Amino acid sequence: MVTQSADAHQPANAVTETDPAAGASVTGAVRSGTSPVDTDVDMLIVGAGPAGLYGAYYAGFRGMSVALMDSLPEAGGQVTAMYPEKVIYDIAGLPAVRGRELIDALLIQANQFSPTYLLGQQAAELAHKPDAVVVTSSQGLRVRAKVVVITGGLGTFAPRPLPTGTAHLGRGLVYFVPKLDVHTGQDVIVVGGGDSAFDWALALEPIARSVTLVHRRDRFRAHMSTVERVEASSVEILTFTEVAMVHGEEWIEKVELVQTRTGDRHVRPAQAVVAALGFTADLGPLTRWNLTIDKRHIVVDPTMATGVERIFAAGDITEYPGKVRLIATGFGEAATAVNNAAPLVDPSAKIFPGHSSDDGTGG
Missing domain, CATH: 3.50.50.60 (FAD/NAD(P)-binding domain)
Structure with a gap:
């Protein structure tokens, strides 16, 4: 279900990085300034924070090929950039976990299905094609995907x-x-x-x-x-x-x-x-994607659809009645987005895939 312009699994100019502490590899990372490489996947996830990484795992579990694009040079989003050493207490099943440890675990989980990581690349332009969309990054890299899930936290951010x-x-x-x-x-x-x-x-x-x-x-x-x-x-x-x-x-x-x-x-x-005075957030080029924006957040329906064809969103960047911004809720929203996007990738796919325990795939 995946084709690439170079190697079957990663762009020609990709690099592989390994976190020695966790053994998690970030494969296919394309850094700022590298030459553009066209990538064709089932699902493009914009944002490689916790919700995006879990979405990559879940899409892989559902048999989709996945690429993650993030403007930051490392996976992990705000957790990696802002509080890798902070202890997080509200993740289900983990009474206490440091930010860095959480991201390491999410990378190991996602990497079971070998997603492509396009780091140092801000999602910029969106174009609709028959049965797909094409996203062009700020560095000129083009990604064709059947669906896009935006999990970019609060977009680009800078400390006050x-x-x-x-x-x-x-x-x-x-x-x-x-x-x-x-x-x-x-x-x-x-x-x-x-x-x-x-x-x-x-x-x-x-x-x-x-x-x-x-x-x-x-x-x-x-x-x-x-x-x-x-x-x-x-x-x-x-x-x-x-x-x-x-x-x-x-x-x-x-x-x-x-x-x-x-x-x-x-x-x-x-x-x-x-x-620690907080930070300013900016959705940047996403404001040109005809999304419905409410106070710097993307409005979604209960399926996590944005109202723009083939574009879903999950995590802190979303807005809907009763929204609670937690890493924990972002995980559920990512799974909801992936499941509801699945029929757009494969018309024969069901929204509910069954339980991961049914086939022994870790969840």
Whole structure:
């Protein structure tokens, strides 16, 4: 059910990457700047985050050939880019799992069916053909697919910048914490009041010399249980406080904080500032695909269809009544999208395929 312009399984200029920790291979990864290669598959999944990776597994389980396209250079979406070391607690069957470990497991699961990974490629143009669509990436790579499932999280995203201290970006100022051990023995200032700020404060507390969490208000967006855990830890929480200045020659040495209600300022030592102020999202070229957009989300029906022929969506990028944005719900939406797309790939296919346990294929 798959044809390719070069090798039967991957583009001619593809590379194979292996995560030594998990043994998960990302085959067929085409990096930015490589020459375009035409790829023909049953299903193109736009977005290689958790929902996309599970969708790739499920489509493979249903006998479809699959390619995943993502603008990021690595599979894993926001989990890999933003919180690979964060512990995730709300995945069914996994009481606690680090982001990186979750992505490794999803890659192993998806790679049972040898999907093609087109990384460093942003989905740009959409054209309809008889019984198929053609998606052209920002790098000129063309993919012909019978169906497309968009699982791009919130689209392309960028962290909201800290108003002060930008000169120290990469020299103590960070927006993500890809490796916790870098901050061992440091005095760390975490800025923000959401889940990421509190999660990173908790993760850093055992290894840092000190952790201070500052927030401009006294109310937090983070889950109450996480707030309570931070309050019970050695992390110092300063409310109605902002970063006024960041000091240091080559690296951050100290941070000046201002109490916004009184104007009082004080300086404390710091070698790292983690600015967890959220991020801005942009659907980018997807806005030109005639999709129904509601506040940067793609509107879908109960089958995960978008209203544009042969285009489905799943995960955080979708919107419908009662929508809850969780990794866990994204998995179910991906399976729903794949199953409802199956008859467009093979008219004889049923929407419900049976259970994976019936044929011994891992689910």
